[in-house]
Amino acid sequence: MALLQISEPGQSPAPHERKLAVGIDLGTTNSLVATVRSGVAAVLPDAQGRKLLPSVVRYLPDGKVEVGYAAKARQASDPRNTVASVKRYMGRGIRDVVHAEGDPYDFVDAPGMVQIRTVAGPKSPVEISAEVLKVLRRRAEESLGGPLAGAVITVPAYFDDAQRQATKDAGRLAGLNVLRLLNEPTAAAVAYGLDNAAEGVYAVYDLGGGTFDLSILRLSRGIFEVIATSGDSMLGGDDFDQRVYCWILEKAKLPPLPAPDMRLLMMKAREAKEYLSVHAQTRITARLSIGEVVDVELDGETFCNITQTLVQKTLVPVRKALRDAGLRPDEIKGVVMVGGATRMPQIQRAVGEFFNRDPLNNLDPDKVVALGAAMQADVLVGNKREGDEWLLLDVIPLSLGIETMGGLVEKILPRNTTIPAGRAQEFTTFKDGQTAMSFHVVQGERELVSDCRSLARFELRGIPPMAAGAARIRVEFQVDADGLLSVSARESTTGIQASIAVKPSYGLGDADIERMLRDSIEHAEEDVHARALAESRVEGQRLIEATRSAMQADAALLAESEAKSIDAALEALAAAVAGSDHRAIKQAMEALGRATDSFAARRMDESIRRALAGRRIGSL
Amino acid sequence: MGNHFELFELRPAFAIDAARLDEAYRRAQAAVHPDRFAAASDAERRASMQWTTRLNEAYRALKDPVQRAKHLLELHGVDVAFETNTQMPPQFLMQQLETRERLEAATAGKDAAALDALADELAGQRRALEEALGEAIDERSDYAGAADLVRKLMFLRRIGEEIDAAYEAIE
Numbered sequence: 087m088a089l090l091q092i093s094e095p096g097q098s099p100a101p102h103e104r105k106l107a108v109g110i111d112l113g114t115t116n117s118l119v120a121t122v123r124s125g126v127a128a129v130l131p132d133a134q135g136r137k138l139l140p141s142v143v144r145y146l147p148d149g150k151v152e153v154g155y156a157a158k159a160r161q162a163s164d165p166r167n168t169v170a171s172v173k174r175y176m177g178r179g180i181r182d183v184v185h186a187e188g189d190p191y192d193f194v195d196a197p198g199m200v201q202i203r204t205v206a207g208p209k210s211p212v213e214i215s216a217e218v219l220k221v222l223r224r225r226a227e228e229s230l231g232g233p234l235a236g237a238v239i240t241v242p243a244y245f246d247d248a249q250r251q252a253t254k255d256a257g258r259l260a261g262l263n264v265l266r267l268l269n270e271p272t273a274a275a276v277a278y279g280l281d282n283a284a285e286g287v288y289a290v291y292d293l294g295g296g297t298f299d300l301s302i303l304r305l306s307r308g309i310f311e312v313i314a315t316s317g318d319s320m321l322g323g324d325d326f327d328q329r330v331y332c333w334i335l336e337k338a339k340l341p342p343l344p345a346p347d348m349r350l351l352m353m354k355a356r357e358a359k360e361y362l363s364v365h366a367q368t369r370i371t372a373r374l375s376i377g378e379v380v381d382v383e384l385d386g387e388t389f390c391n392i393t394q395t396l397v398q399k400t401l402v403p404v405r406k407a408l409r410d411a412g413l414r415p416d417e418i419k420g421v422v423m424v425g426g427a428t429r430m431p432q433i434q435r436a437v438g439e440f441f442n443r444d445p446l447n448n449l450d451p452d453k454v455v456a457l458g459a460a461m462q463a464d465v466l467v468g469n470k471r472e473g474d475e476w477l478l479l480d481v482i483p484l485s486l487g488i489e490t491m492g493g494l495v496e497k498i499l500p501r502n503t504t505i506p507a508g509r510a511q512e513f514t515t516f517k518d519g520q521t522a523m524s525f526h527v528v529q530g531e532r533e534l535v536s537d538c539r540s541l542a543r544f545e546l547r548g549i550p551p552m553a554a555g556a557a558r559i560r561v562e563f564q565v566d567a568d569g570l571l572s573v574s575a576r577e578s579t580t581g582i583q584a585s586i587a588v589k590p591s592y593g594l595g596d597a598d599i600e601r602m603l604r605d606s607i608e609h610a611e612e613d614v615h616a617r618a619l620a621e622s623r624v625e626g627q628r629l630i631e632a633t634r635s636a637m638q639a640d641a642a643l644l645a646e647s648e649a650k651s652i653d654a655a656l657e658a659l660a661a662a663v664a665g666s667d668h669r670a671i672k673q674a675m676e677a678l679g680r681a682t683d684s685f686a687a688r689r690m691d692e693s694i695r696r697a698l699a700g701r702r703i704g705s706l
Numbered sequence: 707m708g709n710h711f712e713l714f715e716l717r718p719a720f721a722i723d724a725a726r727l728d729e730a731y732r733r734a735q736a737a738v739h740p741d742r743f744a745a746a747s748d749a750e751r752r753a754s755m756q757w758t759t760r761l762n763e764a765y766r767a768l769k770d771p772v773q774r775a776k777h778l779l780e781l782h783g784v785d786v787a788f789e790t791n792t793q794m795p796p797q798f799l800m801q802q803l804e805t806r807e808r809l810e811a812a813t814a815g816k817d818a819a820a821l822d823a824l825a826d827e828l829a830g831q832r833r834a835l836e837e838a839l840g841e842a843i844d845e846r847s848d849y850a851g852a853a854d855l856v857r858k859l860m861f862l863r864r865i866g867e868e869i870d871a872a873y874e875a876i877e
Contacts, residue, residue, distance in 0.1 A: 466741055466745065475741075504766065508763070567758075678747070679747055683752075690738050693737040698730055
């Protein structure tokens with residue numbers, strides 16, 4: 087069979103073969119990759135057996151890039167070219183990061199997202215994150231022995247649209263097939279819920295290096311339903327380090343420091359924080375480049391006092407999520423603690439007091455998110471038998487709306503709406519003969535546009551001239567399963583239709599991604615074209631198999647002429663897959679997609695009908 | 707927009723069998739959710755997203771008393787017209803005015819206990835209105851009367867949002 091020829095050595099073409107899929111926790115401080123093997127989720131270590139990969143990237147003058155421990159070790163000596171905590175800048179403009187004190191970077195204002203000037207040129211947070219993801223991808227491919235079919239990447243639940251889009255772009259830039267963006271607390275709930283066969287309403291308290299999330303979920307019979315989520319995407323363990331750092335400066339009466347000394351003391355501050363999670367006091371010593379020697383003692387009580395406002399700050403989103411969910415603290419069955427920062431005793435105490443119960447710490451707070459993501463990747467890639475699967479119903483964390491007259495926001499989709507979600511709203515012209523209308527899409531809870539995050543602006547042109555108020559412009563919001571928004575608008579009174587679809591302005595187009603992949607070719611150790619070809623072959627083959635099995639399963643839904651045109655498109659795709667042009671494969675896949683569009687819709691209608699009919703019989 | 711009750715094969719009424727709705731929603735979601743089609747063709751993924759979006763919208767509308775009542779009234783050809791019809795009985799308005807004053811005082815005094823009391827009262831008023839709404843729609847088929855009750859409920863919901871905002875303001 088011709089199809090067999092396309093498989094690479096060591097890669098089985100058999101459709102029942104388990105597909106390689108991973109979950110990636112792309113953290114502020116550390117990142118991890120995990121997979122499910124023999125039914126058990128496990129974190130994949132590097133060659134030295136280390137499970138965490140510090141999310142630190144260093145650019146060298148010769149074009150080389152160091153990631154992880156090697157980069158972390160050079161933080162103090164090469165601070166400007168060594169980027170840590172880049173997650174804080176994902177999808178963020180220059181105005182969002184100017185207050186980032188203690189960051190020694192040379193920020194560059196760039197359209198959409200801030201960049202950091204390094205010895206290798208200006209780098210966007212997307213590119214920097216992609217370096218971390220590439221290392222994890224290689225680690226997984228080496229350890230699993232083949233190319234990955236797909237990956238689930240986790241994001242803070244409170245990430246807005248721009249931050250999500252940036253994360254997905256970073257995944258694509260790293261050569262990953264991003265199956266889904268999964269909210270970190272939801273991933274943790276999956277790992278915890280499946281491990282403990284938990285049922286009932288749980289809260290997940292997730293304090294990471296740079297972000298805080300609080301999600302409330304209902305777990306019942308294989309369904310994980312997020313009821314409410316809240317958080318602060320600018321609050322995390324890093325802020326505790328910062329407090330300790332400031333305390334050291336004050337205590338040791340230090341003058342403003344040069345970048346290497348700042349970095350050194352920040353690292354000392356972090357070590358002190360971690361040490362105080364298990365000890366009563368610690369001694370902080372450092373020899374600075376300016377000649378000063380730091381030698382101070384910090385005890386647990388002082389540490390508590392200087393960080394108390396931060397601890398209290400985490401309780402604000404906790405209360406907000408409970409209000410949104412309409413629940414009291416005592417109605418929560420358990421609080422799952424996630425993120426390395428929850429090891430701090432003052433956090434454990436505050437959460438315990440608030441919910442009046444001991445927090446749940448039975449899973450490693452550093453690994454639980456990656457493990458949950460791996461479990462979800464295993465489901466998404468199709469490795470689970472039907473019936474063994476579970477369902478995640480997640481929500482959007484922030485309301486999505488549109489600017490109306492007077493700089494006010496009209497909310498189209500309120501926060502905590504279950505995704506995928508869509509809603510259409512009608513607007514009209516306010517001037518006679520108006521032929522264009524501009525739209526401004528925003529995200530946030532405030533009533534004034536200026537207080538919300540601007541996601542996109544676009545114009546609808548070609549509206550036929552009419553009296554004011556006569557045109558009907560239908561604006562449609564659609565949020566997909568990744569929590570990503572697209573917006574379209576059309577004018578529909580006269581039958582003349584114009585429509586436009588926008589992606590948030592922070593998003594990179596396919597062409598941008600391809601260009602960046604090409605740019606990175608010079609010092610990449612792999613041929614981008616060969617990789618693109620191999621990937622499109624795998625995708626094309628998968629589509630052929632999926633289409634054939636769909637045709638077999640639901641032959642009754644197919645008209646003869648339709649079956650013929652699908653068959654023709656299938657043959658064309660098989661021919662393209664056997665060829666060596668990845669663009670031809672993409673085109674053949676698109677053609678097959680068009681040929682199966684209405685068949686797919688009918689199949690979906692049919693499966694809904696069956697699902698609901700099943701209930702009727704069952705409830706009789 | 708289709709008939710949300712028909713979608714889940716439920717009798718169109720304000721009093722809803724929540725367990726049955728949940729069960730139908732879960733079954734339907736399990737069949738078409740995008741997580742089942744992550745590795746499928748673009749066409750299937752699109753169809754899955756459209757269906758799930760519709761299920762989510764219908765489920766959310768049926769779970770929420772105000773939206774459920776509005777939907778029922780629409781099915782009976784009655785427009786609640788909250789934006790244009792702002793007429794309320796004077797007694798109701800007086801009561802809300804008083805609530806607003808207490809809300810302002812509680813916010814100014816950063817008095818969380820007073821906010822709790824207000825929120826509790828509001829919840830009680832909402833429950834009473836919902837009960838009356840069920841009677842008006844399901845037992846008396848008094849749709850005009852029901853529309854008045856829905857407008858009142860929507861009014862109370864706005865105050866509820868203001869109370870939430872007040873909690874955030876004093877934190």
